[in-house]
Amino acid sequence: MNPYVNIHTHHVGEGINILDVGEGKAWVEKEEKREWIEGQNVFYSVGIHPMKLNESGENLFAGIEDTARMEKVIAIGECGLDRRSPICMKTQEEILEVQVRLAEELCKPLIIHCVKAYSELIAMKRRTGSSVPWIVHGYNNNEQILRQLLNHGLYISVGAALLDSRSNAFRLLRMIPAERLFLENDDKEVEISVIYEAASAIFEVDVEVLKEITRNNYNKVFGK
Numbered sequence: 001m002n003p004y005v006n007i008h009t010h011h012v013g014e015g016i017n018i019l020d021v022g023e024g025k026a027w028v029e030k031e032e033k034r035e036w037i038e039g040q041n042v043f044y045s046v047g048i049h050p051m052k053l054n055e056s057g058e059n060l061f062a063g064i065e066d067t068a069r070m071e072k073v074i075a076i077g078e079c080g081l082d083r084r085s086p087i088c089m090k091t092q093e094e095i096l097e098v099q100v101r102l103a104e105e106l107c108k109p110l111i112i113h114c115v116k117a118y119s120e121l122i123a124m125k126r127r128t129g130s131s132v133p134w135i136v137h138g139y140n141n142n143e144q145i146l147r148q149l150l151n152h153g154l155y156i157s158v159g160a161a162l163l164d165s166r167s168n169a170f171r172l173l174r175m176i177p178a179e180r181l182f183l184e185n186d187d188k189e190v191e192i193s194v195i196y197e198a199a200s201a202i203f204e205v206d207v208e209v210l211k212e213i214t215r216n217n218y219n220k221v222f223g224k
Helices: 025-032 064-068 089-106 118-128 143-151 168-175 192-203 207-222
Strands: 005-009 015-020 040-046 073-082 110-115 134-136 155-158 181-183
Touching (some): 005 181, 005 207, 073 118
16 A cells, blocks of 8 residues: 655654755754654655745855755755745745755755745746756645646645635646646645545545555655
8 A cells, every 4th residue: 555645744644744844954853853653754845935034035045955955855845936925026036046946956846835926936947947846735726827837847736725625726636637746734734644535536536546646756756
């Protein structure tokens, strides 16, 4: 049986977890000392969230460059663009681009947070010529944006929005090609198994089939 793959989480559960530990090396070192229970396999992502930026950008990367080189850190993020942030879009784009360059240097995928800035996100992917995988996490937007992201080669991760039959995520899940799909629970207090059960019901496939799909995608994206 394949394990659950939880591509973006803030609390560890069953299966393969990519735990978001923010910007600091201390977080990774602290988490690495924890004794996980059997059945939990934990890796880390580090990055600067667009809602945690400051205008000056001072010392933003003091924590993440060294941390990103650690073996158990397998992704850069979550990072991205968010129009709700008080920081101007130009500064957000500059900070994101630095993280894109870091991901390219280390050959590690990006886990992307994006709110109301998808055109800028796609433009950056084209402008940078980035070749590492980009995974848009927590997708719950409209069909047009989903098609644009897929056309530009991005992976799509969907989470707890699948539990709401009125959500875009629920309505559009079947549009996501199997080879581009990931699932997550983000910071929600819901087990990853519940997300998989919801997705399997929408796809009308067994949970084990879905676990095999996401495991294959994980192996491909992260070289595991």
